[in-house]
Amino acid sequence: MADLSETSTAEHTLRVEAPAAIEVDVSSLTPGTSLIVDWHGKPVVVRNRSEKERKDAEAVSLAELKDPIARNANLPADAPATDANRTTPGKEAWVVMIQVCTHLGCIPRGQEGDFGGWFCSCHGSQYDTAGRIRKGPAPENMAVPVFQFVSDTKIRIG
Amino acid sequence: MSGDKYSTYTPKTRIERWLDARLPLPRLVYDSFIVYPVPRNLNYAYTFGGILTIMLVSQILTGIVLAMHYAPDTGLAFNSVEKIMRDVNSGWLLRYLHSNGASFFFIAVYIHICRGLYYGSYKAPRELLWVLGCTNLLLMMATAFMGYVLPWGQMSFWGATVITNFFTAVPLIGDWLQQLLLGGFAVDNPTLNRFFALHYLLPFVLAGVVTLHIWALHVVGQNNPTGIEVKSKTDVVDFTPYATVKDAFGILVFLFFFAYFVFYLPNYLGHPDNNSIANPLKTPAHIVPEWYFLPFYAILRAITFNIGPIDSKLGGVLAMFGSIAVLFLVPWLDTSKVRSAVYRPWYRVLFWLFVANALFLGWLGSRPAEGAYVVMSQLATLYYFAFFIIAMPVLGLIEKPRRLPNSITEAVLEKDKASGRGPIAGPETKH
Ligand code: HEM
Ligand code: FES
Numbered sequence: 001m002a003d004l005s006e007t008s009t010a011e012h013t014l015r016v017e018a019p020a021a022i023e024v025d026v027s028s029l030t031p032g033t034s035l036i037v038d039w040h041g042k043p044v045v046v047r048n049r050s051e052k053e054r055k056d057a058e059a060v061s062l063a064e065l066k067d068p069i070a071r072n073a074n075l076p077a078d079a080p081a082t083d084a085n086r087t088t089p090g091k092e093a094w095v096v097m098i099q100v101c102t103h104l105g106c107i108p109r110g111q112e113g114d115f116g117g118w119f120c121s122c123h124g125s126q127y128d129t130a131g132r133i134r135k136g137p138a139p140e141n142m143a144v145p146v147f148q149f150v151s152d153t154k155i156r157i158g
Numbered sequence: 159m160s161g162d163k164y165s166t167y168t169p170k171t172r173i174e175r176w177l178d179a180r181l182p183l184p185r186l187v188y189d190s191f192i193v194y195p196v197p198r199n200l201n202y203a204y205t206f207g208g209i210l211t212i213m214l215v216s217q218i219l220t221g222i223v224l225a226m227h228y229a230p231d232t233g234l235a236f237n238s239v240e241k242i243m244r245d246v247n248s249g250w251l252l253r254y255l256h257s258n259g260a261s262f263f264f265i266a267v268y269i270h271i272c273r274g275l276y277y278g279s280y281k282a283p284r285e286l287l288w289v290l291g292c293t294n295l296l297l298m299m300a301t302a303f304m305g306y307v308l309p310w311g312q313m314s315f316w317g318a319t320v321i322t323n324f325f326t327a328v329p330l331i332g333d334w335l336q337q338l339l340l341g342g343f344a345v346d347n348p349t350l351n352r353f354f355a356l357h358y359l360l361p362f363v364l365a366g367v368v369t370l371h372i373w374a375l376h377v378v379g380q381n382n383p384t385g386i387e388v389k390s391k392t393d394v395v396d397f398t399p400y401a402t403v404k405d406a407f408g409i410l411v412f413l414f415f416f417a418y419f420v421f422y423l424p425n426y427l428g429h430p431d432n433n434s435i436a437n438p439l440k441t442p443a444h445i446v447p448e449w450y451f452l453p454f455y456a457i458l459r460a461i462t463f464n465i466g467p468i469d470s471k472l473g474g475v476l477a478m479f480g481s482i483a484v485l486f487l488v489p490w491l492d493t494s495k496v497r498s499a500v501y502r503p504w505y506r507v508l509f510w511l512f513v514a515n516a517l518f519l520g521w522l523g524s525r526p527a528e529g530a531y532v533v534m535s536q537l538a539t540l541y542y543f544a545f546f547i548i549a550m551p552v553l554g555l556i557e558k559p560r561r562l563p564n565s566i567t568e569a570v571l572e573k574d575k576a577s578g579r580g581p582i583a584g585p586e587t588k589h
Binding site: 036038041042043103104105106107109120121122123124135136137138139 | 316319320321323324344346438439440441443444445458459461462469470471474526527528532
């Protein structure tokens with residue numbers, strides 16, 4: 001099977017194989033709000049977490065996690081899933097992640113479920129306020145893409 | 159399709175004789191559908207094979223005409239289906255026949271399978287017949303799944319996303335397999351194109367396997383409600399007119415219900431979310447598959463825990479495929495010497511429990527995956543598998559069957575006597 005996208009247009013091929021970076025203006029996000037951007041056909045959520053959301057996530061010990069790996073593309077592959085490792089240094093209130101359920105690919109809804117994080121109604125996966133899987137069939141924490149704050153109000157994703 | 163040496167066909171006209179010496183098609187039809195001997199005690203549960211054949215033909219005919227108006231492109235598909243519904247002459251009828259036809263196809267196949275499980279039709283020498291039937295079920299499922307993606311609504315898109323994601327659970331080659339199915343990294347135009355191509359192809363593969371299924375049937379002969387093999391000529395009647403007329407009546411009644419849905423409840427079995435065009439950035443609040451997949455969907459969702467090295471995702475997928483795979487093994491799981499549940503007091507109870515449990519699983523599949531529903535799904539999944547893996551082998555060893563009649567004829571006459579109908583002479587057979 002040489003090229004899986006042989007039937008797709010050049011545009012498609014570009015889209016999936018060389019995802020270019022995008023810049024997102026996050027100046028409108030006050031604590032407790034989020035926005036979702038379309039990153040090459042996938043929704044990426046940027047959330048400025050409230051004080052409580054952050055505290056809740058920090059209070060969780062690694063032993064309680066179903067998936068103890070950070071799944072953060074900016075860190076080594078085996079980094080543990082502490083709350084800090086799900087964010088970026090100096091901006092610990094913020095989470096940026098691909099809002100796709102690691103079970104079978106539905107898009108979970110934010111600020112719902114037993115842990116106040118994300119809830120996937122497809123098969124009932126519950127994520128906490130750091131996007132870590134806590135209950136239900138999904139095996140992994142939601143993926144954190146390569147990203148960085150280029151200024152206080154701007155994030156580059158990819 | 160019995161060999162020539164048993165054939166009673168005698169060509170009468172010159173054309174028939176000419177043809178018979180070159181391609182004995184009339185002989186095949188005569189031997190298979192006219193004088194073919196069938197047990198005299200077949201009930202209406204045995205008309206579903208004929209019903210299934212009619213439904214396959216109907217799906218192929220309506221499907222081919224739909225394909226003349228359908229455009230397999232993500233930018234056009236949804237609107238082309240809307241156009242079929244509004245502008246194409248009788249397009250609404252074609253589409254409602256085809257979408258409800260899929261549902262009625264599944265109603266028929268589930269009844270047909272339950273008939274087999276009840277009367278022990280999978281037991282020797284009908285193992286291969288049964289395995290071919292299970293293959294038909296798999297092909298139907300693949301075809302219906304891919305067909306449902308074609309209208310490119312929200313359920314089409316998210317159903318396709320979830321189901322193709324199953325394959326990522328396969329160790330090592332999972333991601334590669336999923337990308338091969340999708341033709342990319344997400345459900346998109348290449349996916350729609352290959353699904354359309356396969357949706358067109360698979361029904362013809364199905365027709366091929368159905369032919370093998372019927373061939374195998376004609377070699378071993380039909381089972382019957384007593385499960386006793388045919389022993390003498392008084393046990394059988396000719397296919398025509400006895401089975402032909404009974405099948406035709408069964409088909410008519412079935413088509414009556416089918417027509418009722420097509421004309422009065424055409425959207426009852428569908429899902430309203432599929433009337434919105436696919437949106438890759440928003441999953442509907444409750445995604446559910448078509449009703450005929452619900453029991454399997456409930457089994458998938460029941461595995462919410464890791465089992466040793468198998469994580470919950472792979473576990474769910476294994477359980478779901480396992481629930482079909484176990485059907486293939488039934489001929490070798492059942493250890494009973496007696497075929498029919500009519501003479502098996504315990505099997506009969508557990509069989510009906512199995513049916514109730516399967517319906518319950520279907521209902522659970524339509525509920526959200528939360529709270530008590532999860533636990534109930536887990537218990538129902540447990541019973542689903544226990545029926546095959548524990549009850550079938552164990553019951554055969556410990557159950558004491560009722561006395562079996564010596565023959566089909568004896569069973570029929572006993573029943574007539576008990577109901578006070580008095581002895582009725584067996585219908586004459588010509589051979
Ligand atoms: C085993 C037989 C078949 C089954 C179970 C089946 C099932 C389905 C289902 C469930 C749909 C979605 C209906 C809807 O919601 O609108 C569909 C759509 C479609 N099928 Fe089939 N199908 C079968 C055979 C065929 C064949 C032989 C063709 C011929 C090419 C065909 C062509 C189409 C087309 C063009 C559509 C899209 C239009 C529509 O959505 O109504 N199908 N099929
Ligand atoms: S896709 Fe999210 S729980 Fe299955």
